[in-house]
Amino acid sequence: MPEEIKAHITGVVFEIAATPGARVAAGDPVIVLESMKMEIPVEAPRDGAVKEILVREGQTVQEGDVVALLE
Amino acid sequence: MIRTVLVANRGEIARRVFRACRRLGLRTVAVHSEADRDAPHVRDADLAVAIGPPPARESYLDIGRIVEAARRSGADAVHPGYGFLSEDWRFAEACRRAGLVFVGPTPDALRTMGDKTEARRLMAAAGVPVVPGSPGTVADVGEAERVAKDVGYPIILKAAAGGGGIGLARVASARDLSTAFTTAARRAQAAFGRGDLYLERLLERPRHVEVQVFADAAGTLVHLGERECSLQRRHQKLVEESPAPNLPPATRQGLARAALAGARAVGYVNAGTIEFLVDAAGAFYFLEMNARLQVEHPVTEEATGLDLVVEQLRVAGGERLAWRQEDIVARRAAIECRVYAEDPARGFLPSPGTIERLELPAGEGIRVESGVEAGSLVPVHYDPLLFKLVASGTTRAEAVERLAAALDRCVVEGVRTTLPLLRRVLASRELREGRVHTQMIEQGAFNA
Structure with missing residues (x-):
């Protein structure tokens, strides 16, 4: 069962930091949000592989939106 | 003589400038992105011009659109407020070329003060004390290591084109310098289009x-x-x-x-x-x-x-x-x-x-x-x-x-x-x- 990675703030997707299939460690940035002139990484909650990125650069996401799946 | 002032900004500072304009009997022009259509600063002005979509790059940071808004609205002066284009010498220059008064310093002064290493050099030459650090930008990690050893740790790496706290990296010891240098250069490149860095001694609790x-x-x-x-x-x-x-x-x-x-x-x-x-x-x-x-x-x-x-x-x-x-x-x-x-x-x-x-x-x-x-x-x-x-x-x-x-x-x-x-x-x-x-x-x- 893949784990959902959720945005912890509202912002605009500034950068996709990890590609599907990539291995990430807990705390690695998966995407970077831009909100109110700040760049804020959304981090992997645990070690794993990125299954899917559900957003694209420039898209606005709300706090709590699922931005990626981790397996 | 200024008669009509366009404020190339939003929020409280746009309203503050409009208030000063009214004190002087000047006409006011607001600009706004699509996200700010109903913002208070828009209603405060005699005239409002839409300048583009919500992202700042496509509205409040778009020199062409703002100069065009000034031309269309009959403004003869532009107040930049703070942030956005206020310290961009290209904007001041574009205003001048369009025959608009830029409410601020000359493009030359903006260019000099916007280049942080040039500003440091100029201030030192004028007898103003500067924090011990590299005389100009450092070319690579090797040079940063040599300068940092001279001025003493901890140091702070800064983007030459930077400001507002963006692109700063504290480095506690020689061991951390190489990684911090690479990251800071990359961030400076992304934020300002220039990866040049300089360094200064970090003052404790200043x-x-x-x-x-x-x-x-x-x-x-x-x-x-x-x-x-x-x-x-x-x-x-x-x-x-x-x-x-x-x-x-x-x-x-x-x-x-x-x-x-x-x-x-x-x-x-x-x-x-x-x-x-x-x-x-x-x-x-x-x-x-x-x-x-x-x-x-x-x-x-x-x-x-x-x-x-x-x-x-x-x-x-x-x-x-x-x-x-x-x-x-x-x-x-x-x-x-x-x-x-x-x-x-x-x-x-x-x-x-x-x-x-x-x-x-x-x-x-x-x-x-x-x-x-x-x-x-x-x-x-x-x-x-x-x-x-x-x-x-x-x-x-x-x-x-x-x-x-x-x-x-x-x-x-x-x-x-x-x-x-x-x-x-x-x-x-x-x-x-x-x-x-x-x-x-x-x-x-x-x-x-």
Whole structure:
């Protein structure tokens, strides 16, 4: 069962930091949000592989939106 | 002669400039992105021009669209406010070419002060003390290592094209330098289109004290005293006051002299600020020049009783500066705090949203500069400043007391704000005694 990675703030997707299939460690940035002139990484909650990125650069996401799946 | 002023900005500063324009009987033009169609600053102006989609790059940072808006609306002057294009020499130059008066310094002064290593070199040549560091940019990690060894750790890496705290990296020891250098260069490249870095020794627990200067085109140059702005997070200020408390008289006079020498060296015209770091012994070092109106200009206005924005417009219109140095006296003490849509309990994470309820204080010695009202949308696209609260009094203690009471009366619902932190700051012994330094907030001195 893949784990959902959720945005912890509202912002605009500034950068996709990890590609599907990539291995990430807990705390690695998966995407970077831009909100109110700040760049804020959304981090992997645990070690794993990125299954899917559900957003694209420039898209606005709300706090709590699922931005990626981790397996 | 200026007749119509376009303000290339939004929020509280656009409203502040419009107010000064009305005092002078000037017509006003607002610009706005699609996200700001219903914003208070749009309604404040005689005329409003839409300049593009919400992202700042496609609206408030688009030089072509703003110059075109000025042309279409019949404006003959542009006030840039702070942030956005205010320190972009290309914007000042584009205004000049379009026959518009740019309310600020010349493109040349903006270009010089925007290049942080060039500014440092120029200030040092003018006899202004600078923090020990690299004479210019460092070419690579190897050179950074050699310079850092000379000036001594800890050091701070800075983007040559930077400002506003972006692209800064603290390095505690030689072991961390290589990684920090690569990251800082990459971030500088992404943010400013230039990866050049320079480095300085990191001063421990310094104060941030800055001096307001003002000059006209005829060569009159004055200072309006200093502001204490040490309480910051991410190198951005939260609380500012004037005069600065507990400053040795020799330091106060030295700062003013250095600021005037620096402004003269760059041929500065209009309102500007020279920022310094002051160490525990009272020694001071040039940090940077902000070649624009500052967010915190109201504390100087309340302390001196002078209107900086009115004077900016008069001087830009070709008039002589109305003030002589001997007339400028801090008659009152003033203190300001910035209420941001940020959550101090979660590391100052941004908190965009809709303001559902807003109650702002009023009363003797209280001034509010707000860009929002109840029902305002706080978009993700821009700086999170909602409003500034400024209090003044005949003594510092009176001003501090008024600000603390004003903070208690503020109500903001719908977004999280810095209000809880600011209330703790105003209640703290450190603030009451005027013993603050730049690292206090990030060290958690005012945590709940």
